[in-house]
Amino acid sequence: MPQITIFTPTYNRAYCLHKCYESMKRQKNKDFIWLIIDDGSTDNTQLLVEQWKQNDNGFEIKYIYKENGGMHTGYNTAYKHINTELAMNVDSDDYLTDTAIDDILYFWNKNKRSDVGGIYALDIFDNGEVIGEPFPDDLKEFKGWGYKYIYYNTDGKKKVHKNRGDKKFIGVTDIIKQYPDIPVFEGEKYYSLYYKQHRIEADYSILIYNKPVCVVEYMEDGSSNNMFSQYVKNPKGFCDERKFVIDNSPSLYLCLNSSIHYVAESKIANNKNYLSEVKRKLPVILSIPAGNLLYWYIRKKVK
Structure with missing residues (x-):
């Protein structure tokens, strides 16, 4: 069993999903599964993925098609099908840094504990610029609250860090599954993807990996814009x-x-x-x- 699943909810993104796929192929460490949750696409996403599955990739590709319901329902579906130790989302218009899997697994295997619910790592633009800003050097982990402001202790002092910009959450799968699905409201197709993280942060420590693992592009048709x-x-x-x-x-x-x-x-x-x-x-x-x-x-x- 691979140690981490990279899951990608996607909707009509066949035109850019290849960037994500190519970044998976560039990983030297292939100890992962790529799980694609197709949220009701009407383009050629399924045909494209089936072609990729026939290639000698060195990693397993899983594909699940579901009725369109929004990205949060894609997360809910993904978590039901993930059985690896760790789980991390990479959006369909984003891609992994070339050493992401190696970096994540090395850091996790060196630092994991039973009271840790996940890791925060950095996102970057394709020019290498960190989205927002890095974490402060003395922030190694925290527990309690991490939404926009992170409260932590170091050298006996209480500190607060204003978290600017998107960060990548790598969750411990068994802990993620302890919490309810992200809520779904009839007629609505968006809910904050921070839902489970709120609850995990309150109950478990979160480790900080102050290095980039994902390259992010904000598309014109993306929810952020x-x-x-x-x-x-x-x-x-x-x-x-x-x-x-x-x-x-x-x-x-x-x-x-x-x-x-x-x-x-x-x-x-x-x-x-x-x-x-x-x-x-x-x-x-x-x-x-x-x-x-x-x-x-x-x-x-x-x-």
Whole structure:
């Protein structure tokens, strides 16, 4: 059994998926499985993958076709079919660095413990520039909260790191499977992919591997470049995520920021009972004026 599964949810990305495949072939360490979750593609993705499976790749390619439901449903499907020790997502428009598998497995086998739920590593652009910024050198691991702000201890001092830019999460499969599926709301096709990570960070230590393992490209048709329209199309999912941050964040800033979004997205979802659905009501009450302004701004952006 290989030690890690790289899973790739994809939807009509046959035109760029080859970059991901070529990066898999370049790995010297082939101790991995590539699992492709086809989220209802109508292009030639399946034919392309079947052709690749016939090649002498040195690693196993698995392909699963499912009804279109959004990337988060692709994650849910992937986790049900992953049996390797580790699991890592690589998007269909991204690809591995040339030594990614070697680097990840060497780091994990050297540092793994039963109380560790995963690893954070770096993403880079194709010019080698780190997305956002690297982790500070003294941040080796943390536990409790890692969304946008990471709280950690070093040399007896409490510190906080503002995490800028996307990072790559490599999860311990058995621990990932302890938590519920990412929620699915009828008629919506987007939910934050941070759902399980929130919960893993609260219960387990997360190791920091301060080196790049994935090259990221933000495509015009990607969710990151269409966030305002996602707010309008998927308000229930966004509200559900905001509620978790409001009720659990150790940071007042994050709590208020999520409260503002929660008010705006609740208005989009036409949910008049939003205040009764959170435990920490005061931040939401204080955020109502700003949330109303954000609601109208979002509406203006997606006309």
